[in-house]
Amino acid sequence: MAKQITRGNGDGTDSKRRVPIGERLAKVQGSPLWTSIFRPGSIFRKGYTDSPRNRSYVIMNSVLFHLHPVKVKRHAVKVSYTLCLGGLSFFLFIHLTVTGIFLMFFYRPTAAQAWNDIASLQTSVTFGLLVRNMHRWAAHLMVLSVFLHMARVFYHGAYKPPREFNWVIGIILLTLTLLLSFTGYLLPWDQLALWAVTVGTNMMGYTPVFGSQVRFVLLGGAEIGTDTLLRWYVLHVLMFPFFIVIFMAIHFWRVRKDGGISGPL
Amino acid sequence: MTEIPEHLLKRAQERRARLAGQAGGASSGEPGATESQASAEDGEKIPAHLLQRIAQAGGQGQPGAVATATPATAAPVAPSRPAAVGPAGHTQRLLTVVKAGSIQDVKATPGDKVHVWPHLLVVEFVAALAMTAFLLVFSMFVNAPLLGLANPNLTPNPSKAPWYFLGLQELLTMFHPMVAGVTIPGMGLIGLGAAGYIDKNPSQKPEDRKFAVSLLTVFMMFWATLVIIGSFFRGEGFNFIMPWEQGVHDIFDL
Numbered sequence: 001m002a003k004q005i006t007r008g009n010g011d012g013t014d015s016k017r018r019v020p021i022g023e024r025l026a027k028v029q030g031s032p033l034w035t036s037i038f039r040p041g042s043i044f045r046k047g048y049t050d051s052p053r054n055r056s057y058v059i060m061n062s063v064l065f066h067l068h069p070v071k072v073k074r075h076a077v078k079v080s081y082t083l084c085l086g087g088l089s090f091f092l093f094i095h096l097t098v099t100g101i102f103l104m105f106f107y108r109p110t111a112a113q114a115w116n117d118i119a120s121l122q123t124s125v126t127f128g129l130l131v132r133n134m135h136r137w138a139a140h141l142m143v144l145s146v147f148l149h150m151a152r153v154f155y156h157g158a159y160k161p162p163r164e165f166n167w168v169i170g171i172i173l174l175t176l177t178l179l180l181s182f183t184g185y186l187l188p189w190d191q192l193a194l195w196a197v198t199v200g201t202n203m204m205g206y207t208p209v210f211g212s213q214v215r216f217v218l219l220g221g222a223e224i225g226t227d228t229l230l231r232w233y234v235l236h237v238l239m240f241p242f243f244i245v246i247f248m249a250i251h252f253w254r255v256r257k258d259g260g261i262s263g264p265l
Numbered sequence: 266m267t268e269i270p271e272h273l274l275k276r277a278q279e280r281r282a283r284l285a286g287q288a289g290g291a292s293s294g295e296p297g298a299t300e301s302q303a304s305a306e307d308g309e310k311i312p313a314h315l316l317q318r319i320a321q322a323g324g325q326g327q328p329g330a331v332a333t334a335t336p337a338t339a340a341p342v343a344p345s346r347p348a349a350v351g352p353a354g355h356t357q358r359l360l361t362v363v364k365a366g367s368i369q370d371v372k373a374t375p376g377d378k379v380h381v382w383p384h385l386l387v388v389e390f391v392a393a394l395a396m397t398a399f400l401l402v403f404s405m406f407v408n409a410p411l412l413g414l415a416n417p418n419l420t421p422n423p424s425k426a427p428w429y430f431l432g433l434q435e436l437l438t439m440f441h442p443m444v445a446g447v448t449i450p451g452m453g454l455i456g457l458g459a460a461g462y463i464d465k466n467p468s469q470k471p472e473d474r475k476f477a478v479s480l481l482t483v484f485m486m487f488w489a490t491l492v493i494i495g496s497f498f499r500g501e502g503f504n505f506i507m508p509w510e511q512g513v514h515d516i517f518d519l
Contacts, residue, residue: 052380055380055381055382055383056380058382058386059380059381059382065381065382065386068381068385068386069381070380070381071378071379071380071381072378072379072381072384072385073376073377073378073379074377074378074379076385077379077384077385077388079388079392084388084389084392087389087392087393088392088393088396091392091393091396092396095396095397095400111415115411115414115415118411119411122408122411129408130401130404130405132409133403133404133405133407133408133409134400134401134404135409136409137400137403137404137407137409138400140428140519141396141400143429147429150457151481151485154460154477154481155471155478155481156469157468157469157470157471157474157477158469159460159461159464160461160464160466160467160469161461161467163461164460164461164462165461167458167460167461168458168461171454171457171458172458175454178429181427181429182427182430185427188411189414189415190410190411190412190413190414190415191412191413191414191415191416191419191421192410192412192518193415194415194416194417195420195421195424195425196424196425196426196427198424199424199425199426199430199434200426200427200430202442202446203426203430203433203434203437203442203445203446203447204446204447206442206443206446206447207443207447208443208447208448211443223417224417225417262469263469265469265470265471
């Protein structure tokens with residue numbers, strides 16, 4: 001298995017000493033530095049051999065995978081049951097984070113610069129248009145997948161005890177998703193953004209008692225302007241992601257604490 | 266202190282009664298012999314030689330040394346008994362009852378489980394890959410909209426909210442803005458969140474929960490209809506039109 005990774009150094013010194021690659025690799029993999037980085041069971045240690053023990057190690061010794069339990073109910077891995085919607089929502093969030101960070105490098109949230117930045121991102125930044133497109137479509141897909149995930153969970157009766165609190169967390173996540181999408185909507189600062197947000201914030205302005213105050217705080221003024229842009233930018237790239245990550249952590253943790261996903265029906 | 270289960274109390278009662286019947290036979294100093302009938306069921310009696318050793322080490326005249334061996338079912342201590350033996354001839358007593366499950370939760374049914382790696386991770390990986398591929402290809406062919414620079418003095422007609430708020434905007438044509446924009450979505454979200462506390466039906470089977478299932482279905486169909494009307498059937502002045510009346514514009518302007 002180690003022989004598959006053949007990386008000659010290409011400078012010709014190889015031919016003189018003739019140390020087999022596998023041997024060299026084994027030496028590296030046995031070194032204290034290497035073993036300090038990769039935990040037992042990692043495929044980077046000694047290759048992966050399939051055994052129940054290693055299957056457990058893969059989950060336990062990976063910071064990414066250990067969100068999962070080592071074992072799950074058999075029906076829980078069926079795509080026909082979950083449709084993967086929760087996982088896809090999370091994956092879209094990661095996708096949006098990565099593409100969003102890219103976009104942040106080329107964007108200034110002021111009324112004078114925002115639209116021009118987007119326009120030049122599309123025309124003069126390598127992959128700028130593609131990444132912006134992906135960010136936009138992933139955002140719409142995330143709204144859709146979070147919504148469908150909610151419907152799936154409802155139809156499976158998974159909002160019932162003992163999962164009733166996690167359902168509440170899920171509703172909060174749905175709200176945060178909508179808020180993230182809506183705050184991002186303004187940022188291109190084009191006619192579509194401006195007027196969609198005008199319609200949206202006018203609706204929020206009808207909040208009983210505090211209506212005009214709510215609208216004022218949201219807009220950072222009486223009208224949508226450069227202050228609104230800065231405000232929504234900070235909400236979009238920092239505050240709502242911060243909150244949604246916290247609630248996602250609680251959501252995933254509670255899935256496990258409440259006994260894994262629901263079912264089988 | 267933990268409640269002593271009834272059957273243990275009953276057993277103690279029986280034994281006390283039996284020993285009372287034997288009347289002083291237990292004072293011979295050899296508990297193993299005197300209780301041979303009763304000890305058949307419990308093999309955990311302290312062996313006689315150990316008891317003797319305890320008695321010698323602790324000193325016969327000191328009840329404090331054997332305080333741990335004094336039974337909870339306190340009866341007057343007969344002075345003639347060996348120090349290590351309880352008043353009813355017991356050589357042990359019930360300190361506490363540890364209920365099953367209080368130390369280790371033994372699962373009655375192990376259940377049918379599979380390893381997450383590879384069974385779940387592979388599914389997730391494929392799903393993520395398919396999603397990325399779809400997103401990439403879709404983004405290559407369909408550009409995100411970028412209309413002209415925002416102009417507060419030029420109101421487009423119609424002005425529409427993002428598609429997921431178009432249901433609300435549609436409600437605006439029917440109700441007072443406070444009802445349509447705040448009350449209905451607010452109540453909707455709160456009601457949805459409270460579903461787990463309102464719905465007392467414990468079953469998860471769709472056939473047992475026809476009402477809940479139909480309620481959500483009706484709600485979602487209603488909502489989808491509003492969003493579709495708002496997206497495609499609203500023209501100038503937000504008046505109702507057929508989608509083709511004003512020409513088919515870019516449906517991906519969202």
